[in-house]
Amino acid sequence: MLRNGTASVRNDTDTVRGVAGYKWRMAKLFRAVIMGPPGSGKGTISERIAQRFALTRLSSGDFVRENIAANTDAGVLAKTYIERGLLVPDHVMTRLLLPRLEEMTRHSWLMDGFPRTLAQAKALNSTCDLDLVISLNIPYETLKERLSDRWIHPASGRVYNMGFNPPHVQGRDDISGEPLIQHDDDKPEALVARLRHYKDMAKPIIDLYKSKGILHTFSGTETDRIWPYINSLLSTKIPSTSQTDTQRIPMP
Ligand SMILES: Nc1ncnc2c1ncn2[C@@H]1O[C@H](COP(=O)(O)OP(=O)(O)OP(=O)(O)O)[C@@H](O)[C@H]1O
Numbered sequence: 001m002l003r004n005g006t007a008s009v010r011n012d013t014d015t016v017r018g019v020a021g022y023k024w025r026m027a028k029l030f031r032a033v034i035m036g037p038p039g040s041g042k043g044t045i046s047e048r049i050a051q052r053f054a055l056t057r058l059s060s061g062d063f064v065r066e067n068i069a070a071n072t073d074a075g076v077l078a079k080t081y082i083e084r085g086l087l088v089p090d091h092v093m094t095r096l097l098l099p100r101l102e103e104m105t106r107h108s109w110l111m112d113g114f115p116r117t118l119a120q121a122k123a124l125n126s127t128c129d130l131d132l133v134i135s136l137n138i139p140y141e142t143l144k145e146r147l148s149d150r151w152i153h154p155a156s157g158r159v160y161n162m163g164f165n166p167p168h169v170q171g172r173d174d175i176s177g178e179p180l181i182q183h184d185d186d187k188p189e190a191l192v193a194r195l196r197h198y199k200d201m202a203k204p205i206i207d208l209y210k211s212k213g214i215l216h217t218f219s220g221t222e223t224d225r226i227w228p229y230i231n232s233l234l235s236t237k238i239p240s241t242s243q244t245d246t247q248r249i250p251m252p
């Protein structure tokens with residue numbers, strides 16, 4: 001249920017009386033979060049989930065980049081942190097993201113990159129009820145290999161890997177043809193610190209979701225081997241009309 005602001009759609013099957021005496025059944029919506037260390041495959045797997053289950057994929061990194069590009073107040077502030085390789089402070093992130101989620105009252109969604117701190121998890125919790133959290137548990141050596149081979153199209157956030165999903169033309173984004181770049185913090189020397197930081201920040205969030213009974217952890221070294229398990233779990237959880245907002249049905 002979205003609780004803040006004007007939004008008030010229940011996160012379960014609900015009925016409301018519409019014009020001409022029809023009742024409208026609100027299809028059950030589905031809200032999920034995907035977590036994992038850098039390089040664990042959150043972006044790759046979210047993309048697959050979004051396509052397979054027709055969910056809206058939300059990425060906190062994309063929100064931040066959009067706000068920077070649009071020069072919003074929050075974007076200008078966020079940029080000063082990203083330029084220093086820091087996380088954007090919680091109050092800026094929640095200001096960016098929560099209003100956007102409140103607009104999504106009629107959509108099922110999957111969030112990648114948020115929450116990254118316990119304070120963010122609590123803020124999200126006060127805004128909506130999550131159905132499920134996917135946590136990816138990938139060995140360090142695998143992360144190191146993947147990230148040293150990760151190339152990004154900075155404007156869109158599209159991600160490539162020279163072995164796993166290479167661009168059609170080497171060094172160029174498939175859609176725009178613009179050059180791809182590598183982030184300095186994807187280099188092995190920065191990775192140990194990033195992983196330690198992830199573990200410290202993620203532990204209380206994972207504990208919170210575990211205590212709510214919505215945490216599902218997937219371990220492995222290959223996305224293609226993890227994917228069938230995620231696919232079958234979601235197939236049991238996501239209603240077939242996840243993206244449908246309302247269906248007009250005659251009700252007794
Ligand atoms: N939930 C968040 N809290 C704080 N800062 C965030 C959050 N999400 C994104 N950011 C900021 O935006 C930047 C880009 O985020 P994005 O998730 O695209 O990339 P990333 O940090 O390289 O993640 P990963 O390596 O796990 O894919 C982050 O480095 C961080 O500065």
Ligand SMILES: Nc1nc2c(ncn2[C@H]2C[C@H](O)[C@@H](COP(=O)(O)OP(=O)(O)O)O2)c(=O)[nH]1
Nearest residue numbers: 039040041042043044146150160161164222223
């Ligand atoms: N070799 C290999 N590379 C993979 C696999 N799954 C994803 N990748 C690539 C795609 C990216 O270049 C990189 C990190 O994946 P990502 O989806 O960006 O991860 P994340 O940082 O969003 O969690 O690893 C995989 O299973 N094998």
